[in-house]
Amino acid sequence: MRLIALTLLLLAGCAGAPTNGIDPGRLVLLSAQTIPPESATLRLQYGKPVARNAVQEYDPFCVFEINTVSDSPQTVRPDTFRVTRIGHSIDTIADASGLPYPAPIKAGLSNGQRPTHIYYKTLFWLHSEQQPGVRLLTCMSNQNLPGVYPFMRHLTLREIREALGADFRYETKPAFTRA
Numbered sequence: 001m002r003l004i005a006l007t008l009l010l011l012a013g014c015a016g017a018p019t020n021g022i023d024p025g026r027l028v029l030l031s032a033q034t035i036p037p038e039s040a041t042l043r044l045q046y047g048k049p050v051a052r053n054a055v056q057e058y059d060p061f062c063v064f065e066i067n068t069v070s071d072s073p074q075t076v077r078p079d080t081f082r083v084t085r086i087g088h089s090i091d092t093i094a095d096a097s098g099l100p101y102p103a104p105i106k107a108g109l110s111n112g113q114r115p116t117h118i119y120y121k122t123l124f125w126l127h128s129e130q131q132p133g134v135r136l137l138t139c140m141s142n143q144n145l146p147g148v149y150p151f152m153r154h155l156t157l158r159e160i161r162e163a164l165g166a167d168f169r170y171e172t173k174p175a176f177t178r179a
Helices: 003-013 155-166 173-177
Strands: 027-031 033-035 041-045 048-050 063-068 075-076 079-091 120-125 134-140 166-172
Touching: 003 079, 033 041, 041 155, 063 075, 063 155, 075 173, 155 166
Parallel strands: none
Antiparallel strands: 027 079, 027 166, 033 075, 041 048, 041 063, 063 134, 079 120, 120 134
């Protein structure tokens, strides 16, 4: 158990380093998105929104996050969000929200005392003057599959774009400086 904890701690030390060719840029939201009631997040997988309990954890998915939880649905309008920072983390908790509600769900331990879920997360901190309540996009997948331990990794830009779908466009700096 100590070896696993030490390994995860050492890997988390690389959390700020850019990987997989993903550079800060901007996230363009092309159509309005609705955050469900009693939530501050919207999960996206296979190019479309999915219910919180319908995410296929082993496939790439993203969590689009705002600052507030509401009793009614909240709409995020089309906008361009500047990516102010990109980070990477490795965690056994799937929920990307730093908010106390809904509470993050910790993954359980198997009989061998190893985590059942290991999420390699790429975090994009977002900023918009028009919609300051939009704060974060986190893209991840559960990497804890039999036989993949030596190959665990963060998602590629292509996998992130596929999870987001046509309503979101992630542009790196060279892509939008030519326009």
